[in-house]
Amino acid sequence: MxxxxxxxxxxxxxxxxxxxxxxxxxxxxxxxxxxxxxxxxxxxxxxxxxxxxxxxxxxxxxxxxxxxxxxxxxxxxxxxxxxxxxxxxxxxxxxxxxxxxxxxxxxxxxxxxxxxxxxxxxxxxxxxxxxxxxxxxxxxxxxxxxxxxxxxxxxxxxxxxxxxxxxxxxxxxxxxxxxxxxxxxxxxxxxxxxxxxxxxxxxTRDNHLHRTDIERHYRAAVRSAQRRVLIANAYFFPGYRLLRDLRRAARRGVQVDLVLQGHPDQPWVKRATELLYRHLLRAGVNIFEYNERPLHGKVAVVDDTWATVGSSNLDPTSLSLNLEANVVVRDVEFARHLRERIDHLMAESCERIQPTPTGQLHSAWIAVRSMVVFHLLRRFPVWAAKVTVREPRVVVMHSKTP
The missing domain is CATH 3.30.870.10 (Endonuclease Chain A)
Incomplete structure (x- = not known):
């Protein structure tokens, strides 16, 4: 990293x-x-x-x-x-x-x-x-x-x-x-x-030497969590490894709370994220949708000791394509303050998602559909990277004053 x-x-x-x-x-x-x-x-x-x-x-x-x-x-x-x-x-x-x-x-x-x-x-x-x-x-x-x-x-x-x-x-x-x-x-x-x-x-993450650094910081924090993982993220569709770490944390007794968009500025975001709900809820992960207005935050707190704030969403574009930058902070006072602000958001403006019982055939169809869409979206950055192989350009803007 x-x-x-x-x-x-x-x-x-x-x-x-x-x-x-x-x-x-x-x-x-x-x-x-x-x-x-x-x-x-x-x-x-x-x-x-x-x-x-x-x-x-x-x-x-x-x-x-x-x-x-x-x-x-x-x-x-x-x-x-x-x-x-x-x-x-x-x-x-x-x-x-x-x-x-x-x-x-x-x-x-x-x-x-x-x-x-x-x-x-x-x-x-x-x-x-x-x-x-x-x-x-x-x-x-x-x-x-x-x-x-x-x-x-x-x-x-x-x-x-x-x-x-x-x-x-x-x-x-x-x-x-x-x-x-x-x-x-x-x-x-x-x-x-x-x-x-x-x-x-x-x-930071880039498309050369540091493709997974931000994701690896998240994963290390989740794996070491003892009491609580709190993530508020606008575009949530992480890879299999981070999803697995969140599920494992919840199953070993860690309180895992996700604050996601309830009324997003881009409706497809919610539809994609909802494909993960059943998988996470069954493991004991708590999901809250923020409904007051669009959520654009990219923040997290673990055990009131570790926190991150930055530009990186937890989705394929941020984790696999875009250039991103976060700070990761190990400080009780800052982590506690950020956690209190997110808790306030949850208490005032969020709705908790409850597991919904489904029939066996319906449940199987949801699982198959979610698996197919998940792997398509996760593979998309790999396909895109093969198409967009050219180095990005940085163009200087010049004054038009004579």
Missing amino acids: NSHWIPGNHFKLLENGEGYYPRVFEVIAAAEREVLLETFILFDDKVGRQLQQALLAAAGRGAEVHVLIDGWGSPDLPESFTQPLLDAGVRLRSFEPVQRLFGARINLLRRMHNKLVVVDGERAFVGGINYSEDHLTESHPQGKQDYAVEVEGPLVGQIQAFCRANVLAPQPTRGQWIQRWRADLEDDSSQGAEDNGAVAAFV
Whole structure:
């Protein structure tokens, strides 16, 4: 796994756009030297324009500002939005720009799904929150429930090295990114770490050297669980090994609670996940559907000692295709706080799924159907990887001002 465990870190949980945007915009706007930002979605709406102003403030102060967006997730930024940034010296890049066929976006596979910010090498933000108005729960009817963390401490050096590797070359290959990042990590970014902070790791997945690192962290935590596993994840369709670990944990007496989408923004998500319900419920896993609005979080807590927050869903695209980034934290105070917030969600806005008795023939049909669909979806990333063998492109956006 590409994780370096580092002590002496401090984490602050930021919930939904209301908690995240004011803080991250404040830190960006106050930058003195450097802003590194990676995001899957950036829209030209109220939130996007607030980010634009924060970036312009940092650039106006003389900070070097780099922004990397995903071309599929952020396909329609107008010149009126990008030109002021380019004129101010902000370096804008697009990961694998969108391709269209009859107006539809067709290059969905292998996206840059990270949501990362590093400011002056002193503070970092990691999570699942994009820059769009639909992450504001109070002002948008479909405002997403989501989480991020603000990070202080030596772990920021790892995140900074990773982001720098992504943006310092105009069009690097993914292999070059990883080589640069690993070289930077050899500089011992843990020097000066204090013992009175959280032990944590920055964990990423890519399509080269670290295909399963995030999944392996989840599996290790579930296998070592003694009391409770609590997972809140928007798109839940993990592989056989993680499903097996969850079932085994429940059967040995661990309380395994899954918080999943009840009213998803994409209806097919719920239909796919429901194929796993019977298999999990029979092993004693508890399933809760969040029904207030779309759940977009990617968080988990084990035994109030281990926690993770990041961009990675537990589905084939995140675990097998997309570029993802999570933090994993070993700290009782942070893990307990995150667990309390998810428990509050469960108590106020979730419905527990109850096992439903079925006849023998009906039960057999469900089992066969679920098995076929499960293996088709799980094999999809392998087939897709064979089709999308070309290295992704990172395209520099240039100013059109003469």
